[in-house]
Amino acid sequence: DYIFDIAKTIKGIEKFDIFNGACKDEKDGGDKEKHIDDLIANCKSQLGDDYKKIFDLAIDSILTDIKIDLAEFGVEYQQWFSEQSLVDSGLSKKTVEVLQASGHIVEKEGALWFKTTDFGDDLDRVVVRDNGMHTYFASDIAYHLEKFERGYDKVINIWGADHHGYIARVKASIKALNHNPDKLEILLVQFANLFRNGEKVAMSTRSGSFVTLKQLREEVGNDAARFFYILRKADQHMDFDLDLAKSKTNENPVFYIQYAHARICSVFDKADNNTQTPDLTLLNNEYEQALIKQLSRYSDMVKNAALNYEPHILAYYLRDLAGDFHSYYNNSEFLIDDKTLQASRLQLISATQQILANGLSLLGVSAPEKM
Known part of the structure; x- marks a missing residue:
């Protein structure tokens, strides 16, 4: 539907047939890549100078929507990289020429093939098709070369799991261009x-x-x-x-964690101005000891999550911490006559509140004070 929405904004273009003379699509027994190439060629031929205007309008419309969606989700990228820029700057072409000169690319059946089998890949890969069009792989090679030439000592790519077979060929291209392929780390994400x-x-x-x-x-x-x-x-x-x-139940992990934070806020809302000095040696029952031990694990959890690119470690930790707090809350009183013990318990749950807020903040999740 969004394609039709973009089309409706285009004025002054008469209808034309981009399918006329185009190769059949893969689902109709044809060649998918050639089908797309033919459609693009027909568009360029029939639209002339208007092709670039429509191309840019569509790109701008879709990318703007994506940026807004991500920003509202709490995700903002510092830089967006256009594949077209690699073509416009000539970097994609230059990269292919460099690999050709070093003997890593050969011509076969009218196309240019990168000999990725020399680097452990199972098949050689096309970088320029017989019609002169550069493949996505050619753009990916140029993209990574541009990264390393800007001086980065580590590049982390996040790909869908269906791109697993792409790893060997991209690393092969990096090695062929005299860069260290081990500097590229690839995280595969399942559906x-x-x-x-x-x-x-x-x-x-x-x-x-x-x-x-x-x-x-x-x-x-x-x-x-x-x-x-x-x-x-x-x-x-x-x-x-x-x-x-x-759901607003304990089975919902995010609700369970946020509710722990809100519960602590509620305790402090009801607490009087207790100026008694805490005595932490009084925190010796099983629930207090469990909570203290859990709090002491926080820095290690954050470090492990960061170094291993595994934020789920922190998410599970926060759920366990919330569980220990809820057990403590259900089996203890905080606003009591013994002001020293009260001050000690309030200090413990204050530390818990701080860790819950910090952890949720790192994950981009709010820590509500009331629920």
Whole structure:
């Protein structure tokens, strides 16, 4: 539908047939890549100078929507990189020429092939098709070369798990260009399945049936959407339970953690101005000891999550911390006559409140004071 929305904004262009003379698509027994190339060629031929105007309008419309969606989700990139810029700057062409000169690219059947088998890949890969069009792989080689030439000593790529076979060829290109392929780290992310009322939500990009991030946020909220994504390790399949994400029960992990923070805020709202000096040696029952030990693990959890690129470690830690606090809360009193013990317990839950707020903040999730 969004394609039709963009089309409606274009004025002064008469109808034309871009399918005339084009190769059949893959689903019709043809060649997918050639089908797309033919459609683009027809567009350029029939639109002339207007092709670039429509191309830029479509790109700007879609990218603007993506940027707004991400910003509202708490994700803002410092730089957006255009694949077209590699073509316009000539870097993609230059990179192919460099690899050709070093003997890593050969001509075969009218196309240019990168000999990635020399670097452990299972097949050689096309970088320039027989019609002169550069492949995505050629752009990826130039993109990574540009990164390393800007002086980065580590590059982290986040790819869908279906691109696993791409790793060897990209690393091969980096090595062929005399850079260290070990400086490129690739994190593979599995697909997310949405479930509503216990049934999987059917999605297909080809048929145009899908749930957008914006729709997901509007249904379950930013906090639940972010936390549920973070809760699963990146390379594991994720079943996103929409009903659970919207529930206000202890089974909902983000609600469970936020409720712990709100409970502590509620205690302090009711507490008097106790100026007694805490005596932490009084915090010796099993619930207090468990909570203290859990708090002491926080810095290690953050470090491990960061070094291993695994924020789910922190998410699970916060859920465990919330569990220890709820147990303490249900088995203890805080506003008591013994002012020294009260001050000690309040200091303990104040530390818990701080860690919960810090951890949620790192994950981009709010820490509400009332629920």
